[in-house]
Amino acid sequence: xxxxxxxxxxESNEEEPVHLPCNHSTISGTxxxxxxxxxxxxxxxxxxxxxxxxxxxxxxxLAIAEDRKSSTLILHRATLRDAAVYYCILRHTGTxxxxxxxxxxxxxxxx
Amino acid sequence: KAGVTQTPRYLIKTRGQQxxxxxxxxxxxxxxxxxxxxxxxxxxxxxxxxSETQRNKGxxxxxxxxxxxxxxxxxxxxxxxxxxDSALYLCASSQGTGRDTxxxxxxxxxxxxx
Numbered sequence: 001x002x003x004x005x006x007x008x009x010x011e012s013n014e015e016e017p018v019h020l021p022c023n024h025s026t027i028s029g030t031x032x033x034x035x036x037x038x039x040x041x042x043x044x045x046x047x048x049x050x051x052x053x054x055x056x057x058x059x060x061x062l063a064i065a066e067d068r069k070s071s072t073l074i075l076h077r078a079t080l081r082d083a084a085v086y087y088c089i090l091r092h093t094g095t096x097x098x099x100x101x102x103x104x105x106x107x108x109x110x111x
Numbered sequence: 112k113a114g115v116t117q118t119p120r121y122l123i124k125t126r127g128q129q130x131x132x133x134x135x136x137x138x139x140x141x142x143x144x145x146x147x148x149x150x151x152x153x154x155x156x157x158x159x160x161x162s163e164t165q166r167n168k169g170x171x172x173x174x175x176x177x178x179x180x181x182x183x184x185x186x187x188x189x190x191x192x193x194x195x196d197s198a199l200y201l202c203a204s205s206q207g208t209g210r211d212t213x214x215x216x217x218x219x220x221x222x223x224x225x
Contacts, residue, residue: 098156
């Protein structure tokens with residue numbers, strides 16, 4: 001399975017943008033890039049996903065490199081409620097129903 | 112619309128016993144997956160069911176089993192419990208199994224084995 005690499009932790013000030021990077025250099029052409037986050041004491045929550053083009057939704061934006069070997073999750077204005085562990089996941093043909101979680105990035109948001 | 116419901120939320124069992132956990136997916140969702148989360152191993156995939164058939168299985172011993180009913184509700188069973196089975200067990204439901212499908216997770220069942 002293609003692997004993703006994320007920084008263990010990041011910090012941000014409230015109301016500032018946050019860019020969470022993810023490397024996936026062995027991604028295959030048909031893999032989708034998904035992001036989930038897990039708030040304390042809760043199950044993971046879907047954030048966004050994309051294939052090749054940049055994507056926006058009400059929660060975040062996903063910027064995908066032209067060669068698809070990396071992507072960046074962008075939270076435009078971090079709030080205290082965004083403090084969570086963020087997981088970058090590749091979904092493959094054949095095993096798409098299985099989410100392979102790495103260690104993720106723990107985002108701390110401070111006032 | 113109601114989210115994914117897992118019952119019970121908390122459970123304490125004795126080593127050697129067996130346990131059954133339940134998951135009710137979002138209405139209309141036919142895919143249900145189970146995950147185990149521990150501090151040491153993180154989130155690990157257990158198995159996935161779609162239309163009552165197991166489609167994918169993670170690397171767990173045969174003591175871990177599951178099933179899905181015709182209404183898409185799912186149960187997972189762990190027999191001969193070991194201390195290391197203490198974990199948060201999470202269920203996720205999806206409309207389908209495609210690569211662009213969003214998974215919705217429940218709050219989980221916290222199992223403690225003593």
